[in-house]
Amino acid sequence: MDYIATLWDSVISVLATFRITDAIDILLLTYLIYKGIQLIRETRAQQLLKGILLFAVASVVANILSLNAMSYLLRKIFDIGVIAVVVLFQPELRRALEKIGRAKVRNFGVFGIGAEHYEKAEREWGNTIDVMCSAAHELSKTKTGALIVCERQTKLGEQISTGVILEAKPSVELFGNIFFHNSPLHDGAVIMRDGIILAASCFLPKPQKEEHIARELGSRHRAAIGMSENSDAVIIVVSEETGTISIAEDGDIFRDFNRDTLRAYLRGKLIPEKPDDGEKKKAGFLRGKKK
Secondary structure: OHHHHHHHHHHHHHHHOOOHHHHHHHHHHHHHHHHHHHHHOOOHHHHHHHHHHHHHHHHHHHHHOOOHHHHHHHHHHHHOHHHHHHHHOHHHHHHHHHHHHHOOOOOOOHHHHHHHHHHHHHHHHHHHHHHHHHHHHHHHHOOOOEEEEEOOOOOOHHHHOOOEEEEEOOOHHHHHHHHOOOOOOOOOEEEEEOOEEEEEEEOOOOOOOHHHOOOOOOHHHHHHHHHHHHOOOEEEEEOOOOOOEEEEEOOEEEEEEOHHHHHHHHHHHHOOOOOOHHHHHHHHHHHHHHO
8 A cells, every 4th residue: 555655646746747848748759759660660670679679678687687697798789789770770760861851841921932932843843744644644555664753852863873864855755765665765764853854764772661562563663662762752653564654652652543643643742732812912012011
């Protein structure tokens, strides 16, 4: 009974000193743990984490049983544990930092920035999206394999350097020539930047979760998934075997697009929502006051 009373007094003491900042602290910590679990789920890091937990359990057991040699050895292992974790989890840590770097505050159109962003994206990508969709449709009909990477916030300089720089205005005919089976540039990906074909025949990184990818997906789909894991790019894939049009984004792949659904998807990802008239008027008013 004394133990229960002491425990109850401790709970009351904690609740009496509990502040709103403590609740925020707990929520933030819970969110970080949840995102960490999401990050390593179904990757090689999941198995590595299990190994680290086994070492921790072994250390506790060794201390309880007074296994001095084993305890000493495990302490030395944990002394270099931070460096080992950084080395072993390097791909996952890099991916997490890249995602944090891509995060941005939603633009509400203050001082007209939202409207200008929409107009710039529409100018660069509006016609290009129509061309890419028509090209994907034509390539799908002839079962010509294709891989088109639409660069967004994350710059793809590493992949661009592996290909051939074109800096060409996109057209259905040009896409057809690039991905034609006997073309020198057909083996690899086309990378789009700001609505133009920047480079072709580019090599893309392998996926982190390759062992979990369906066997029927070929090398193009795997390369697209790998690229989407390492960047915020939207990748269009046309299957050489079935002619199916797919999209890879954020480590996932979505299949069975047609020209219309592909166009709607790309516009939603590459062109921000158009500010409404009220936002435009407000932006214009604020710009006038600023002058």
